[in-house]
Amino acid sequence: MSAGARVRLEGLRLAFGDMPAAEVDLDVSPGEIVVLLGPSGCGKSTILRALAGLLRPVAGRAEVDGEPVGDAGGMCAMVFQEDALLPWRTAGRNVEYALKLRGVPRGERRRQAGELLTQVGLDGFSGYLPGQLSGGMRQRVQLARTLATRPRVMLMDEPFGALDAQTRSEMQRLLVSVWQQYWTTILFVTHDVDEALLLADRIVLLTPRPARVAKVVDIPAPRRPGAQFEPEFARHRYEILASMGEVPSAEPSQMAPESPAGTRALTGTE
């Protein structure tokens, strides 16, 4: 199947007129999930748009498998917070349309679309229009449609941001299971630290605009149910929240004086 591509941002500088929006270096391995976390307006969406070839860099390079993105064509697929389904086409037809764009013969499309919809848990909903589906279901259709293009990189811009907590965690599990089947490279933007911790191999914390890499946190890819309650996870969560200025910087002596185990969990080994 379509394994993930390597993504490199090298001295990438993005701007709107004379307002700088991002200055980033980043190297993403094939099949890695990297989460971009940063304050509102810092330039996260702008970085994804540059990778999708929708915005030309002022300087530096964005490469997918060694090719400048402008030439990489269909290797990257963008997934938005608001689903971008065609409202007058049924779920099945939305997916079939993506298969058509990929050149899948007409006779094959319905069956493949059905398989993709089943894969995202929408067996039996092929004939529904987007307006007849819930937000979570529409995001599932969007995921199926994205997979139909066999992307080597998925650029996901707060794709679950508009969903309620339970639907959101279902979608996170679905994304992990889909990713484990396709091993596509994923750049995922979120505001939600727990979502970042759950999904990421690496979390890249960005500064306020222009987005620069403030800190990179390697996560030992837990992705198992309940992992977010383990001490290692708590330590990462604290470290990230501290970097974002949302909790005081971790001072072990101030954090949990009567709890040596908790102190270890928060300070770690670095």
Ligand SMILES: Nc1ncnc2c1ncn2[C@@H]1O[C@H](COP(=O)(O)OP(=O)(O)OP(=O)(O)O)[C@@H](O)[C@H]1O
């Ligand atoms: N088309 C545009 N023209 C001019 N300025 C823009 C344009 N798109 C974004 N900007 C500006 O660039 C900066 C970064 O925007 P961007 O949408 O990348 O932020 P973001 O990190 O995705 O924010 P959020 O978390 O709120 O989605 C903002 O100051 C925004 O106003």
Ligand SMILES: [Mg+2]
């Ligand atoms: Mg954004």
